[in-house]
Amino acid sequence: MRPAYVERPEENPDPTLLPEITLLGPAEPVGGAPVDLALPSGELLAGQYRPSRKLGYGGMGTVHLALDTKLDDRQVAIKVLHPEQEAGALARERRALVDLSHDDIIRVFNYGHHPGVGDFLVLQYVDGLTLEEVRARAQVNPSEFGGSRFHEFVLAYGVRILSALGYLHAHRPPKVYGDLKPGNVMHDGTSTKIIDVGSVRAAGLPGLTTEGFRAPTVGPNGESTRQDDLFSLGETLRRLCGLGTSADDLGELSDLAALDADAPTVPAVGETTTSAPSGLGLVSLARVLRRATRGKRAERFADAREMEQQLRGVFRELRSLRTGMETFEPSPLFLPSPYALDGALGSAPPLAHWAEPSPPSPYTPPTPVQVAQRLPVPRPGPDDAHHDRLSRLADAAPEALLQHTADWRASTEVHLLRCRLRLRSPGHGPDAAEGELEAAERLIGPERAPYDWRLDWHRGLLALARGQVTDARGHFDGVYESIPGEYAPKLALGHCAEHLGRWQEALTFHEAVRLRNPSLGSAAFGAARARLALGGERALEDAVAALDAVPQHSRHRTAARTAAVRIGVEHARTAGPGDDVPGRLREVLERLALLFHAHGLTDDQARTRVIAEVWEAVQNALTRGALDPEGLARLAADADPRLAFPADGATLRQDLSRLCRALAHQAARSADPEDAAVAETLLDRAYEVRPLAFRHHRDSPWLGKRVADWLRTAASAPSHRPPPASHGPAPP
Structure with a gap:
C-alpha cells in the first residue's frame, strides 16, 4: 500500500462526506514501465508542456506528469494516446471532452499533437488513491x-x-x-x-x-x-x-x-x-x-x-x-402519514374499556384494514398530467375527494388515488378499489407495469384490506426490493410481521424506521409493541424509551406520551410479586402531570378517562396488597399538586366513584348505541367503589332519603277524611 494518512470526519448525516486521505509520498509509476516520451533534450511538448516523470498507463495511452510553462508551471497530466486511438471516436470528441465541467470528473484542459509523439490530452493533475x-x-x-x-x-x-x-x-x-x-x-x-x-x-x-x-x-x-x-x-x-x-x-x-x-x-x-x-x-x-x-x-x-x-x-x-x-431527510417518494397507527394505545381508554369484566390489554396492534388506510401515501409522479392538482389535495373525507375528482381526465395517479380513497370509504371496499388499480395498470402498459413499484404497493394495501396479511407481506417485499432506501415499505412490513407473530422481524423493521426518523410515531408504537411482545428484562424500559424519543415537534408526541402512561398503568396492574409497583405508580403520576401540562392532552373527556384508568390501577394495587396506605400517602406527597391525587383510601374511592359517574355521563351522551350499556355498567361501578355508607347501590337509597321521600309523598297526597258533621241547618 502507498503510505497515506486517513482522517475520518466527525459523525455527520451528510451522505456525500468522505474521509480526508493525504498521501505521504509522491505517486509512483503503476502498471509496468511505459516508454519515455521521445523528446529531444529541452524540447517542450507542443511548445508548452515540460514532461517530468511517468505516472502510468492504461487502455487509452500513457500518462506523464508535466509542467504547463505558460501557466506558472502548473502541474498537469499528459495522456499520450495509443496510435490506434487517434482515428477513433475519441479523436472526434476531444472538443467535447474539454467542455466537460463537473467537480467529480477530472478536467480536460487541452488537447494537441506533437510530431513523433502523437495525439495527447492535457488533464487536471490529481494525486490520491x-x-x-x-x-x-x-x-x-x-x-x-x-x-x-x-x-x-x-x-x-x-x-x-x-x-x-x-x-x-x-x-x-x-x-x-x-x-x-x-x-x-x-x-x-x-x-x-x-x-x-x-x-x-x-x-x-x-x-x-x-x-x-x-x-x-x-x-x-x-x-x-x-x-x-x-x-x-x-x-x-x-x-x-x-x-x-x-x-x-x-x-x-x-x-x-x-x-x-x-x-x-x-x-x-x-x-x-x-x-x-x-x-x-x-x-x-x-x-x-x-x-x-x-x-x-x-x-x-x-x-x-x-x-x-x-x-x-x-x-x-x-x-x-x-x-x-x-x-x-424527507422521502422523495412518500408523503408522511398523519396517522400514528397506534392501535389505540396512544389514546385515552375507550368507554368500552369499562364494560369488560377485566380491562383488556392495550397492546393490540392496529387491524390490517386500519394499516391499509393509514400507511404513508406515495407522492404523485412528476410526469402525471394532474401532478400539481394532486399535490395540493388535502387529506379530506374520501367521499368528498371521490366526488371532487370524478370529472378529472383519467391518469395513472388519479386511479391510484381513487384506489386508496375507495379503501377508506365505508360505502366502497376492496373490490371497487381493485377496479381502480387495474385501470392504473392498463395506463402504465404491459411493458412497464411489471417494474412499477406503485402497483405492488397498492396490491399490498388491497391484500391488507381483505385480511390477507401473508399476501400483503409479499407485495410490500417487492416494493422493498425496488426502493430499498425508503422507509415506507419497511413500516408496512413491520405491521405485517406483527400480525403474523414474527415479533423479532417486526422489531427489526420498526426500529430501523424509528431510529432514522423518531418523528414517525407509527414506527415508535410498532417498536414498543414488539419489545413488549418479545419480553425480557428491559422490555418495558425500552418500549417506553422508544415512545419518549418521539420529539416534542412531532404531531404524534401527545399520543406517544399517552401510550407511555398507559404502558406504566398496565405494568402496575399486571405486576408480579417482585415488581416495584409503588415506584412504577410514582413514574406514572409524573408522566401523567407532564401529559396534562406539557405534552398536549387538553381534551377534558380524554383526561377524565386517563385519570380513571390510573386511579383504578392504584386502587387495584391497594386491594391486592402491592401498595399499602403509607405508600399511598407518599405517592400523594410526591405527586404534582395539580393532579389532586388522593392521600388515603377513602378519598381515592370517592374520587373513583365521581370519575365513574362522569364517564357514565360521557357514555349517555355518546352517539354510539353500544355506549348506553356502558353507562349502566359505569353507574353500577360508581356505587360499588364508593366508601361504605347507608347505601351501597344506586337502586337502594339511604334511609334518610327514603323517610324524606315518604313524608313528601304523604304531604302531597289528596285527603280521604269524611266531611265534618253538620250541627244545624245549612245556610240559605
Whole structure:
C-alpha cells in the first residue's frame, strides 16, 4: 500500500462526506514501465508542456506528469494516446471532452499533437488513491475507516459518482462513461474524481469497457446506455463493500430470510453498535446494489437520480442502525402519514374499556384494514398530467375527494388515488378499489407495469384490506426490493410481521424506521409493541424509551406520551410479586402531570378517562396488597399538586366513584348505541367503589332519603277524611 494518512470526519448525516486521505509520498509509476516520451533534450511538448516523470498507463495511452510553462508551471497530466486511438471516436470528441465541467470528473484542459509523439490530452493533475487502493487499504486496516462506517463511505462514493454520471447522461445528445471501475475513480483529499475520461462517448457508440464491470446488455463493441453505466457503478460498489464474489451473491444476501438466519440483534435505544453491517442494514445494502446490477435494463434503476435517492436512503439507515442517531431527510417518494397507527394505545381508554369484566390489554396492534388506510401515501409522479392538482389535495373525507375528482381526465395517479380513497370509504371496499388499480395498470402498459413499484404497493394495501396479511407481506417485499432506501415499505412490513407473530422481524423493521426518523410515531408504537411482545428484562424500559424519543415537534408526541402512561398503568396492574409497583405508580403520576401540562392532552373527556384508568390501577394495587396506605400517602406527597391525587383510601374511592359517574355521563351522551350499556355498567361501578355508607347501590337509597321521600309523598297526597258533621241547618 502507498503510505497515506486517513482522517475520518466527525459523525455527520451528510451522505456525500468522505474521509480526508493525504498521501505521504509522491505517486509512483503503476502498471509496468511505459516508454519515455521521445523528446529531444529541452524540447517542450507542443511548445508548452515540460514532461517530468511517468505516472502510468492504461487502455487509452500513457500518462506523464508535466509542467504547463505558460501557466506558472502548473502541474498537469499528459495522456499520450495509443496510435490506434487517434482515428477513433475519441479523436472526434476531444472538443467535447474539454467542455466537460463537473467537480467529480477530472478536467480536460487541452488537447494537441506533437510530431513523433502523437495525439495527447492535457488533464487536471490529481494525486490520491484509486478506489481499488482504498478497497485494499480498508480490507487490511478497516479501523482506519471506522469499521462498519466504511460501508457508509462506499455509499458516499456512489452518490458522488452518480452526480457525475447524471451530468454526462443529461447531455444532449446523452453521453455515457462506459468503463467505470474502481481503478478509474480516485479519492483526492476529501473528494472524488473520475480520472480516465478516454472512455466517455455518446450513448450507443462503441468504446472501452472492462470485463467484470461490463453489463451483460452492453453491445459487442462496447455500445452502452446510461443504465449500463449504473450496472458498472453497482458492481464497483459491491467490490468495495466485499459483498460476495459476484453480483449473483447479492440475491441470497438480500432475501428477507436472512433476517431469521442471522438472528439480527437490534441495538437497545441509545446504544451504539460497531459491528459490520448485519440484519436489515445488510439486506438493504445488498438490495440497492442488486437492483443496479440486474441482468435486464428494465429491472435496473431508471436513471442516476433514482439510484442516488436510494443510495442516500440506505446510507441513512446504515448510519442510524450503527449509531442509534437520527438521520432524517424527507422521502422523495412518500408523503408522511398523519396517522400514528397506534392501535389505540396512544389514546385515552375507550368507554368500552369499562364494560369488560377485566380491562383488556392495550397492546393490540392496529387491524390490517386500519394499516391499509393509514400507511404513508406515495407522492404523485412528476410526469402525471394532474401532478400539481394532486399535490395540493388535502387529506379530506374520501367521499368528498371521490366526488371532487370524478370529472378529472383519467391518469395513472388519479386511479391510484381513487384506489386508496375507495379503501377508506365505508360505502366502497376492496373490490371497487381493485377496479381502480387495474385501470392504473392498463395506463402504465404491459411493458412497464411489471417494474412499477406503485402497483405492488397498492396490491399490498388491497391484500391488507381483505385480511390477507401473508399476501400483503409479499407485495410490500417487492416494493422493498425496488426502493430499498425508503422507509415506507419497511413500516408496512413491520405491521405485517406483527400480525403474523414474527415479533423479532417486526422489531427489526420498526426500529430501523424509528431510529432514522423518531418523528414517525407509527414506527415508535410498532417498536414498543414488539419489545413488549418479545419480553425480557428491559422490555418495558425500552418500549417506553422508544415512545419518549418521539420529539416534542412531532404531531404524534401527545399520543406517544399517552401510550407511555398507559404502558406504566398496565405494568402496575399486571405486576408480579417482585415488581416495584409503588415506584412504577410514582413514574406514572409524573408522566401523567407532564401529559396534562406539557405534552398536549387538553381534551377534558380524554383526561377524565386517563385519570380513571390510573386511579383504578392504584386502587387495584391497594386491594391486592402491592401498595399499602403509607405508600399511598407518599405517592400523594410526591405527586404534582395539580393532579389532586388522593392521600388515603377513602378519598381515592370517592374520587373513583365521581370519575365513574362522569364517564357514565360521557357514555349517555355518546352517539354510539353500544355506549348506553356502558353507562349502566359505569353507574353500577360508581356505587360499588364508593366508601361504605347507608347505601351501597344506586337502586337502594339511604334511609334518610327514603323517610324524606315518604313524608313528601304523604304531604302531597289528596285527603280521604269524611266531611265534618253538620250541627244545624245549612245556610240559605
